[in-house]
Amino acid sequence: MLKEERQQKILHFLNDEHKVIASDLSKRLSVSEDTIRRDLKELDTQGLVKRVHSGALRVGPPVVDFSTRQNISNEVKINLALKAIDFIKDNMVLLIDGGTTNLHLVNNLPLSLKATVITNSPPIAMALSNYDYVEVNMIGGTLFKESMVNLGIDTVETLNMIRADLYIMGIYNIDPHIGISIPSISEALVKRKMVSVSTEVLAMVTSDKLDTVSNHIVCPSDSLTYLITEHVKPDVKALYANKGINVVD
Missing domain, CATH: 1.10.10.10 (Winged helix-like DNA-binding domain superfamily/Winged helix DNA-binding domain)
Incomplete structure (x- = not known):
């Protein structure tokens, strides 16, 4: 051969x-x-x-900038976002980082939602400006243009003073054994801190990101409370469910 x-x-x-x-x-x-x-x-x-x-x-899908990702798999991302809305309740403190699927979630929240949202993503903060009953707290830092999120020591220091009910994490790569990973070490450190200051963690993941890995580990896969994904094979779903993660597909 x-x-x-x-x-x-x-x-x-x-x-x-x-x-x-x-x-x-x-x-x-x-x-x-x-x-x-x-x-x-x-x-x-x-x-x-x-x-x-x-x-x-x-390997996961190619790493491309935020504006390019906004035009990829939008129908799938919207479906994931609509499933995730069931886990968001009035009076929650929500921590939401960057990602196009997270942006779809925000754009589909009910206008009557009463909540506090803390975010390091300028697009997320801007999208929430139309919500009369949502208090928006923007976390500062250095803008990482590829992902359109603020990163750095200032971002981490601000997170030290926060306790969130639910962290909605943007995902680049996830493997049940290796964990959640990402190409950028600066973004990995901020995501890791966000996990540590949150009671529960939710991620919406397209199937092409499942069972893939990148260079910088954010946290173990079982740091997730909820994994919202597409229809996947039962054996793949079981790998995550056996970690104690509530898998919704």
């Missing part, structure tokens, strides 16, 4: 199974584990997989 053909088979297995193990691939493809490790290293260098100790995981 040619190397290119073998690597395509690895990508096919990974797309179907979400994770591949080097020793298993060695048997399935009748080559040595060293050959498989070289394949995985090449595929990782090309950005097609994410190598882990025993094998590889899927």
